[in-house]
Amino acid sequence: MASLTDLVNLDLSDCTDRIIAEYIWFAPLRSRSRCLCSESSLHSEIRTRSLQVALDRPSPEICGVRALYLCKFGWPLSDVALSWAVLCRVGGSGIDLRSKARTVKGPITDPSQLPKWNYDGSSTGQAPGEDSEVILYPQAIFKDPFRKGNNILVMCDCYTPQGEPIPSNKRYKAATVFSHPDVAAEVPWYGIEQEYTLLQKDVSWPLGWPVGGYPGPQARDRSFFNFYRLHASYLLAEEAGLCKVINCSAFGRDVVDAHYKACLYAGINISGINGEVMPGQWEFQVGPSVGISAGDEIWVARYILERITEMAGIVLSLDPKPIKGDWNGAGAHTNYSTKSMREAGGYEVIKEAIEKLGRRHREHIAAYGEGNERRLTGRHETADINTFKWGVANRGASIRVGRDTEKEGKGYFEDRRPASNMDPYVVTGMIADTTILWKGN
Template sequence: MSLLSDLSNLDLTETTEKIIAEYIWIGGSGLDLRSKARTLNSPITDPALLPKWNYDGSSTGQAPGQDSEVILYPQAVYKDPFRRGKNILVICDAYTPAGEPIPTNKRYAAAQIFSHPDVIVEEPWYGIEQEYTLLQKDVKWPVGWPVGGYPGPQGPYYCATGADKAFGRDIVDAHYKACLYAGINISGVNGEVMPGQWEFQVGPSVGIDAGDQIWAARYILERITEIAGVVLSLDPKPIQGDWNGAGAHTNYSTKSMRIEGGIDVIKKAIEKLGLRHKEHIAAYGEGNERRLTGKHETASIHTFSWGVANRGASVRVGRDTEKDGKGYFEDRRPASNMDPYVVTSMIADTTILWKP
């Protein structure tokens, strides 16, 4: 095993200019991450200079067998924390051979919104809080939980320390450092309310970059849990009953919200979000109705509400934002399994472009 480890960690820079590029894309479910690697003759860091590639879409639920070729367009590049050196991770989106985005390519539509002049001038910032649950591989039950049983009730586990309260910290720390190495703007991590559940935050990120970074961070987490023999779950309510669900709270601001008088812009934006509540909920993640019950720090999925420092509301405005009269707000409705391209672009579209 030591020889295998030595070989997988070989430093290629000593013998060749060639690098390995891991092309990453989203599969047919909208959540399954796929990837494959190719050799490039020299280091490349600009996605526009990377070659397009193809894959068998019939094997990912994205194309029929008789016409299965799907084309990958490189969109964002990160350093590879697994192969290291000058090797790279490449976030891609998918197109038909004719150049049309395939139906599961949500990045394309998001990029259209973020390239709109009215959106560009507002410089939308995002900070996304990605919650997730670590499961024991063979039983699909949270790590640290007795198999077929339950731990003590919630209370001691949030941001906790200790072998009886914090489960999976080695995975969390490995992911934290790997994201920093990759160049992802990960801004923190913490243990969550349900034992075996954790959160990482990415941001501030501007526009389409927010979606790219969350998908890259999810890919790195999938790879680390693969190595650890643990299953990553983004289910918004992995355990039924008196346990917290998992969300992807999305913090948001525009240039107009960040300057003097921004609180009025924030209030108008929140009002517009309320008018399109049903449309947003429909796009905020599958199974979210199991999480948004009005309990466990959530608002009911059926009603829209907002408040200052209220974690039981659909949208929360922070105390500092209220005091300063400018800043940001938090949309607490997105589920942990939301597509960040969809959520970020929809918030920008509703608050900046949509005219009620």
């Protein structure tokens, strides 16, 4: 297994052209961790070469396979003549992601260049054992930020051998909605705010929190920083020279930044990131994306994030309320507009659309993610799950309209109801169906 010294001695001359995940030995800042590296000379070397000191056990993939590959074989994966195509799909639970890879010839620029493939659906709860074959249809292509070169990530959906979409294939119905002439004419834009929580690996507890304990109140009261100043993990981080990097509050920033850079490389229309109210909770935004592409991009962005957290030795959670009590939940606020809403007089179109959404509130809530009732309580910047209301600049409403939209008389609105574990194909397709195709009868 490659040592820490092996990792420090990697050639980082082209580090700016590679995602952080390619080189950095990711290590979460955990409350019960201790510094693995005690030599002061290595501390200095690591800092100057942009490697973070690990405060926990290294990821086996980073410290083992990947480091060994880079150190011993001496040539990057991007130099391989043939390309890797990693085919991603939604699993049987409707929220899990699965993937498998195959070798393809030549640069692939369109999904139509890729053949259909299959997998054992009985192992994922998507087909019976006696008729287990499920067919993968390639639908969208992204550059592979982990292997670079001509290697690609492919978002697929799933069908029976007879060509029928399987029940967990929510993309098919959404694509049907978006291909409708009335919907296509409105060019629906989506901007999705994907919130998530980073958890410690060995215990299901937020990153940076003391095991079995809690920090002080949320970001509304910054006094919880004083608590961390007394905590052992903070003292270790201080000794390791990491406090300026993490600001002693932004737990998991390296993972977040790596994900941002990887999505940009992949060609995902990621528009920003930010820390959330609860420590250990973050958000990335995708959009504005048109129609079905919003769902494709969110799913692949989730896949990339899962890969990076795997490398980091931490866990990604999309639970809408990971911690009970006076802590914010995690949502997937969905910003939406149509061509008519973006043009002069669009504010009236927006109000008509919101009125339709209110009339189908229960339908939407039922499809907006599991466990959402734990999040939509009327507290922590949410509306009560049983009540539909909208307002201007009101983050306690089901639908929020921005001040700029009200002032300009056109623009977009934000549906604040979707949970962090929602299926973006379901949410985006349903919003378009309700606001454009549904006549309100």
